[in-house]
Amino acid sequence: MANFSQATIDKGSDIVQDFLCSTCEDKKLDTTADFYCESCVKFYCEICINMHSQLFTKHAPFGRGYMKKWPVAKKVEDFLLKCDVHTEENLTMFCDEHSELCCTNCALLNHRQCKRITLISDKVKSQSSHLQKLTVSIKKILKKMKKLQENKEACIDFVQSSYDEQLHTIQETRRKINATLDTIEQKTLTEMKDTLTKLQASFKSDVDKCIRLWEELKQLREAIQDLNDKSRLGLSFIANNKGEAKIKQSETFLKKSSLQVKVLIRFQPNSDIVQYLSKLPGLGRIDSTQTLMVQEHPNNVFTVQGKSVHNVRISSDSDE
Missing domain, CATH: 4.10.640 (30s Ribosomal Protein S18)
Structure with missing residues (x-):
């Protein structure tokens, strides 16, 4: 090799x-x-x-x-043969009932009741692979995945920027209130920080998944390119099925995460805070405003506005 x-x-x-x-x-x-x-x-x-x-x-x-x-190349062969679940095992079988590649452990644990399990070496005799078409499909998915990743990363920067802007508003409001508001101010800042952390964590999760799927698809594309026009039917069959499965997984993720979301953290000061200080739960209200931008065609864009509200309270507050 x-x-x-x-x-x-x-x-x-x-x-x-x-x-x-x-x-x-x-x-x-x-x-x-x-x-x-x-x-x-x-x-x-x-x-x-x-x-x-x-x-x-x-x-x-x-x-x-x-x-x-x-x-x-041996590394390409090892990459394609390796079972995604049982990484120490090679893929040797194919379950027609579930359209899944299987190693020995997969067949034993998940396909014991299946009646249509065939050795890959036998399967490739009756079924051809379409690696060129698969390469094109992977290229398209990689482009979409990269675009989505960049969008999610931009969302992280945007929400941080909005956080910084609204922090200034909080500090301006705080200067109009006397020293007894220290505890309430801390509660408000903590609530906003928690909101920021949750929002960033959500986008970061999507970014991480984008990176993982993008890397997996890129590896698969490069492996397929190495297989083109080579008489390795077993590897071609495996590459074809792995590619289709990965594309399906990626398309599902892209469909689920296709909306371009920008979340704005906003602090809205309470104009009556000085007069009603003793009754107020905090310095104001923190919410996150989402702007969903769906673009199906360059000349056809529509925007949907959504807002979630978070009330800021301290432990001594009671419901009236």
Whole structure:
């Protein structure tokens, strides 16, 4: 199997980048390979290929212009074969009833009652894969996922900005009140901070999921590109099913999170606070205003406004 350079492995998501010269690797050198000899089943750099050609005149190595003749990289093969649930097991079966790839543990634990479980090696004899179409679909999903990620990250910055602006309003209001309001002020700031934390946590969760799905789809796309035009039906079948499952998962997430949400934290001072200080629950009211922007077409945009209200109270307050 082909070996990867250490830089390739360290990048994590870039699972398909380069191959190492087999001869140089034996000498503990990381040299990029430029040729692959099918007879030797080895890779060679520009320097080592000269010696190889002198020793094996009848061998016909393939240069980078013919990388379709190069083997599937071991890291790509391992990535596709690995079961997502039982990471130590390889995918060897396919359940037609659930349209799921299975390892031995999956078949035993989740598909014991299924009657249509087939070995992948048998399944690929009667079913073809459409890797090129899958690559296009993954590319589209990656673009949407990246856009959604950027939107959620912008929401985090926006809500922080609105928080900073409204904090100034709170401080201006506080200067009109005497020192006895210290406890109420702290309660108000704490409530607003909690609101900020909850809102940011919600967006951060979406951002993290965007990043995870984006990385998984990117890895899958690169693995598929390495498989193109290579006679590895089993891997192609696995890649096809993994891709479709990941696309379905991503589309579900995109559909659920497609609305571009901007949440505004707002502090509304109570104009009667000085006169009715003893009866007031806090410095004012904190709420978050959501602006939902749905854009189906560049010339067709509509906006929906929504607002959630949070009452600020202290423990000594009683309901009237």
